Amino acid sequence: MLSRTASNLFWLGRHMERAETASRLFEVGARITLLPNTAEGYQNEWQSLLRATGVSDRFAARYDEVSEENMEKFMIFDRDNPSSVASCMHDARESGRIVRTALTSRVWDALNVSWQEMRGMEPGQEDAADLADFVARHAATVHGAIDGTQLRNDGFHFMKLGYALERADSTARVLDVKYFVLLPRVEFVGSGLDSYQWQVILRALSAHRAFHWAYGDDVSAGRVAHFLILNDESPRSLMTSVLEALSHLDALVRRYGQDVPHSARDRAQALADRLGSTDIEDIFDEGLHEFLSDFIREIGDIANRVQADYFHGRG
Amino acid sequence: MYYNEMLDGTKVREAYAGLSDWVDQMPAEIRQMKQAEAEALFRRIGITFAVYGEGGDPDRLIPFDMMPRIFTQSEWRRLERGIKQRARALNAFLRDVYGRGEIVRAGRIPARLVYQNDAYEKAVVGFVPPRGVYSHIIGIDLVRTGRDEFFVLEDNCRTPSGVSYMLENREIMMRMFPELFRGNRIEPVDGYPDLLRRTLETVAPAKCQGRPRVVILTPGHFNSAYYEHSFLANLMGVELVEGADLFVEGEFVYMRTTEGPKRVDVIYRRLDDAFIDPLTFRRDSMLGVPGLMDVYRSGGVSICSAPGAGVADDKAIYTFVPEMVRFYLGEEPILKNVDTWTLWKDDDFKYVMDNLGDLVVKEVHGSGGYGMLVGPRSTKAEIEEFRQRIKANPSNYIAQPTLSLSTCPTFVNEGVAPRHVDLRPFCLCGERIELVPGGLTRVALKEGSLVVNSSQGGGVKDTWVLSE
């Protein structure tokens, strides 16, 4: 398969997943600001969210005031923000258009429709939860079309690999928001506020029901973290995402043979092994933020290796 | 008057015999419904003229007219002979002017028109591509003025576009009106992609081993014809590549794949000469492949069409194509040229100035129906304005008589009415010269209009050749 085609398929997956992340993060922000608040006001939470996702400078350059209204524009609609929902959906659709012939018509239809509908929307019409639903629904349609209709060839694996790596990255970032939000207020750890914030995180990942099935209603930091990091039944956990990425990388190695470089697979295998031998106490001892930062770097490294192994074409 | 391809007075001509009942029996509501259906099909397939980044409606469709244009077998056979003859002559001309230039030495074509032509490419001089073919896909634009009278309007030897419409128009007609195709009366065109691939495979370089790997080189997804590029690649079963997907190493060209470099033997490029290799042509081109020309000239890869093939389809060279047929083939041209006055000649200039109101004047390098004057359809002021433009730069223009283009029945708001048409068949040149029975019929949808270009309100039709 042409390297560029593979790269476009990979990024199609990443951008669709990233669009969903942006809307989830926005929803987290909106929910956290619904809390009875401290004197500092809600602006602080939005700031934390911007910092956690590494886009505060970009925001500051374009908007005067940190408000929900501006955050909605920035995170959902702003085409100058490459991580906004609109940008990601556009980019996913554009990748799809470039490799149109590698997609089934169902996948293309779903991509096309999601972008057309997104383009028809305007800021201020929907609340955060509805926006997140809207995006999740379209993302699910595209994903479903891929799973249901695409041939299981290398192109399929590149797409799914994009999804898996992006999901690993995004779950880590959403978790990290909690760290940034809580950082100035260690005294809240274990309080009702703390528990509420963890619940918000779970909701943002559409994982609150699953969590309650698995752990009952004791929403403690340790349990939520375990659920979102190490539990391989949790659909968005870091563990699940890494194992999924690994399975597609394995499939590529089987398909291409050992002569084609596979440093990304080896690295993903090492990461999966490491997660498998870690328990949640180790993570808290190391520091959740440090652990997550390290994990995000690892995922970045695997993505770079995918690029070097497959997208460069070695010329 | 205009030649009506369906009606001879009130009598229906042979070619359209089966169709006139079909038209008569179709109620207006059904017709509108079918038209909407056709449009939805086109949109669904994605065949639009999106020019990204240039504004306008990104999903503009070329209007499709459901009324087919029909040729009998005997009409087609004559056209086919004429087109193949012309294609042979054009390639012989290219081989000659990039070699010894016998036709110039013989005084049959002025040297200036060849060697000072912008499209003449000195980087190709002395090189004979596999099978001596320089232009592998030739689109020949034809108009009809009478029962047996066809004229060539222009030749397209570089990278003629529009073949995806020929294929899609047929596909959509077959989906919507399968009953019309029963009985096997209509020659199929869907073999074109295979034929194109086989043709390109026959011009692989001698160094190629095994089945040649063919690719289509596109300027990229921002190009307005990107749809056609990806459509053809898909039907041919070949990769659609951009310049950055290819690289030169040693004596060959390779494409970057997920499994490492793969050698490429034949490049069907849909990219202008100037952009294909920054080492030889435009240095600032990011679309091409550095070193491609060197590999081409040393026989490591074939480029279709050859750089510099455009010198054969220039509007000034056009007037000499009948001469090429005589000179290289020793035959009389089967297809006629339209009389053409070249404005850099004093006599021609004077004639044109005196008769501007009756003539069609075109820019030598213009295309798409822009920069032309249709005398009989222009106001006095427009004619005078154009006269000043010609005077400022006479050698930039040619003039032709206003032809009485034939008409075909076409669906319009009021029902069915005659509209002017032209035809672009696509001739493939490799080991053999081949032509699928059909082409792209363009129709001027505006009443009385003679301009069929899509940018000027033209539409397209399915083109049928009836089997015996």
Place this chain on the structure above:
Amino acid sequence: MRLKITHQTVYRYDAPVGFVVQSLRLTPSVFDGQKVIEWKVDIDGAEPGPGFRDGAGDWVQVWTMRGPVTEVPVRIEGVVETADLSGVLRGHREMIHPMVYLQSTDATAPDDALRALAEEPEADLSPLDLAHALSARVSEVIAYRPGVTHLNTTAAEALSLGEGVCQDHAHALIALARLRGLPARYVSGYLSADADGAEHEAAHAWAEIHVDGLGWVGFDAANRCCPDDRYVRTGSGLDARDAAPIRGVRASTGMRAEELDVTVAVEPVAP
């Protein structure tokens, strides 16, 4: 005369480059005025393509090199036996019609000053006399002075400066000849040092003008002469860029941050 040439060009990149492609026209032309005794082109670590003779008669070879590299050294060494043909390019095999060399390029585009200068020689001169007259005028109006012009200086700019190097003299002469309807082209090659050790450019360039009956004739306006046995001819083109002995880009596009280091020596040797 027998001339020994050693020429080294080094491309330096500020960051390692993954892949380098270069097209070289660096082999002496084949004609009655010169004969190659030995000639070697070498790029460390690069793979040569097969090479071919183009329509202008130049030997062209593409070289590719896998990186990462920060330097690409091109080394040429050879010995050529030359003869003085008073500038006439006799016995040179080429296929491009001279008329092709009437077209103008950015570097040779005429301006009013060039047009006026082109009109100075009388109209009834023979083509050969006209070519000599134009060459002499270029020598007068553009003084030899290194460092004032650069690679992209045009003929018009050099004329208005009144100073320049061999590239500028050649461009100006080409522009003038074309204005008078004479096909003209840019030639690159080497020039051996004079016995008196006068200042000169060893990696040299001059112009050729096509004269009916004689064919291509060389004119070196920078040195007020026609090429003789001190000259070695390697390639030609419409202008300096088109005739460049080395055309290169690096893969993985972007800026070309390359430096050119040239050491060149041309010296007479005993046969």
